[in-house]
Amino acid sequence: MTPPLHLSLAGQAVDVLREQVLTGEIPPGSRVNEVEVAQKLGISRGPLREAIRHLASEGLLTLVPHRGAFVPDASPDDVRALFELRTALECAAAELAASRRTDVDLVRLHEVCAASRSNYHAGQPFPYRLDLAFHQTLLDAARSPYIAEQVRLVQQRVVLLRSALEDDPPHQHASMDDHDELVRAIEDGDAARASTVMRRHLSRVCAQMLTSLNH
Amino acid sequence: MTPPLHLSLAGQAVDVLREQVLTGEIPPGSRVNEVEVAQKLGISRGPLREAIRHLASEGLLTLVPHRGAFVPDASPDDVRALFELRTALECAAAELAASRRTDVDLVRLHEVCAASRSNYHAGQPFPYRLDLAFHQTLLDAARSPYIAEQVRLVQQRVVLLRSALEDDPPHQHASMDDHDELVRAIEDGDAARASTVMRRHLSRVCAQMLTSLNH
DNA sequence: ATGTTGTCAACTGTCGACAGTTGGCAGTTC
DNA sequence: GAACTGCCAACTGTCGACAGTTGACAACAT
Numbered sequence: 413m414t415p416p417l418h419l420s421l422a423g424q425a426v427d428v429l430r431e432q433v434l435t436g437e438i439p440p441g442s443r444v445n446e447v448e449v450a451q452k453l454g455i456s457r458g459p460l461r462e463a464i465r466h467l468a469s470e471g472l473l474t475l476v477p478h479r480g481a482f483v484p485d486a487s488p489d490d491v492r493a494l495f496e497l498r499t500a501l502e503c504a505a506a507e508l509a510a511s512r513r514t515d516v517d518l519v520r521l522h523e524v525c526a527a528s529r530s531n532y533h534a535g536q537p538f539p540y541r542l543d544l545a546f547h548q549t550l551l552d553a554a555r556s557p558y559i560a561e562q563v564r565l566v567q568q569r570v571v572l573l574r575s576a577l578e579d580d581p582p583h584q585h586a587s588m589d590d591h592d593e594l595v596r597a598i599e600d601g602d603a604a605r606a607s608t609v610m611r612r613h614l615s616r617v618c619a620q621m622l623t624s625l626n627h
Numbered sequence: 628m629t630p631p632l633h634l635s636l637a638g639q640a641v642d643v644l645r646e647q648v649l650t651g652e653i654p655p656g657s658r659v660n661e662v663e664v665a666q667k668l669g670i671s672r673g674p675l676r677e678a679i680r681h682l683a684s685e686g687l688l689t690l691v692p693h694r695g696a697f698v699p700d701a702s703p704d705d706v707r708a709l710f711e712l713r714t715a716l717e718c719a720a721a722e723l724a725a726s727r728r729t730d731v732d733l734v735r736l737h738e739v740c741a742a743s744r745s746n747y748h749a750g751q752p753f754p755y756r757l758d759l760a761f762h763q764t765l766l767d768a769a770r771s772p773y774i775a776e777q778v779r780l781v782q783q784r785v786v787l788l789r790s791a792l793e794d795d796p797p798h799q800h801a802s803m804d805d806h807d808e809l810v811r812a813i814e815d816g817d818a819a820r821a822s823t824v825m826r827r828h829l830s831r832v833c834a835q836m837l838t839s840l841n842h
Numbered sequence: 843a844t845g846t847t848g849t850c851a852a853c854t855g856t857c858g859a860c861a862g863t864t865g866g867c868a869g870t871t872c
Numbered sequence: 873g874a875a876c877t878g879c880c881a882a883c884t885g886t887c888g889a890c891a892g893t894t895g896a897c898a899a900c901a902t
Contacts (some may be wrong), residue, residue, distance in 0.1 A: 661853075
């Protein structure tokens with residue numbers, strides 16, 4: 413009934429470290445010292461090593477033999493290649509969502525879009541939270557667990573390049589329009605259009621990210 | 628110059644275990660005993676645990692808390708979901724290959740296709756080796772490292788469901804025709820057709836796999 | 843015979859300590 | 873002063889041992 417009320421130490425360490433890496437508390441380029449972090453978390457090096465390896469498998473850390481684990485900072489080429497992967501996955505998800513969505517899915521998608529707009533007009537911070545929520549809702553509608561899992565991992569790596577999270581109103585506005593158009597295509601069951609719109613949307617996001625990388 | 632002439636014990640254990648899992652030496656459904664395997668490999672439990680976690684992150688093992696690691700055996704739904712992911716990735720790769728391929732890529736693709744046919748007529752075993760080689764060559768032509776990496780992982784998981792590797796001549800013949808048509812589309816730089824052919828090809832392979840799952 | 847409870851062996855989760863490697867720094871030479 | 877060499881501290885890679893949990897078996901009650 414109560415599956416694992418308390419996770420293993422390694423699992424807890426994964427959660428804590430992931431949060432610290434994604435929020436930038438451990439900045440890109442810096443190293444993760446095993447003994448230091450283990451003491452700070454109050455655990456031994458064994459579980460911490462497992463946590464580090466796990467995050468490395470998610471792409472949130474890069475391992476260098478005999479040197480340790482580093483938080484990766486991305487080059488423009490990395491960003492482009494990463495978005496090629498993301499585009500492949502999310503376009504497929506959009507197509508599947510268009511053909512499999514239920515009425516409940518549509519309600520949820522509309523809700524997230526409406527929440528985004530009200531949040532935007534209220535000037536709330538962290539608008540990307542709702543952006544992630546939209547893509548997550550779309551993935552639920554696609555009902556393809558393996559694709560969903562991979563998208564989750566890719567989105568994490570994108571968040572790691574938080575440089576583009578600066579609130580850029582024109583970009584936010586365009587994104588919300590993209591989202592609305594995506595929902596309409598999914599509502600119509602038009603897989604081809606859903607894929608096309610998603611591709612354009614991600615292309616825009618990628619470009620925005622690249623420009624903010626160059627300052 | 629000689630980067631790591633001898634890998635870490637964990638790295639070696641990963642290679643050995645992956646081979647054993649993929650060849651079925653450790654059959655699906657069976658458990659991996661940490662102390663037993665560690666002794667057999669002549670290493671300690673620490674490095675072996677890291678190897679097990681690594682393979683789990685690749686989808687070749689599933690971890691159950693306090694129970695251990697198991698070799699997963701797939702249900703039809705798993706196969707379908709896995710091929711949805713594979714289709715998303717490889718269709719994108721086919722499109723990219725069509726727009727980025729060089730003359731050298733084309734030569735290599737033709738070579739692999741020719742090798743497949745001669746191998747087929749010679750009645751050699753393990754025809755899937757050359758199938759993997761074809762898809763690998765196509766990925767090289769796509770020049771999208773993240774997509775390539777994910778495809779590699781998915782293909783591994785497909786190999787794990789080796790049930791469909793029974794040499795089925797009609798299926799092999801159809802696959803080789805698909806490959807040839809794919810190369811033509813890539814040669815023409817026709818991304819849309821490359822994607823379409825790849826989708827049909829993988830759909831056929833998935834169907835073949837599902838039928839051989841039901842015996 | 844069936845269901846329940848107590849016990850136990852086997853295994854995973856975790857820890858602290860030792861060994862091997864790496865990068866940097868001081869000392870030396872030209 | 874610059875380049876090279878040898879040493880050293882810090883850190884990762886690895887190991888063996890202990891603690892906690894799980895599933896199964898046996899004994900018992902119904």
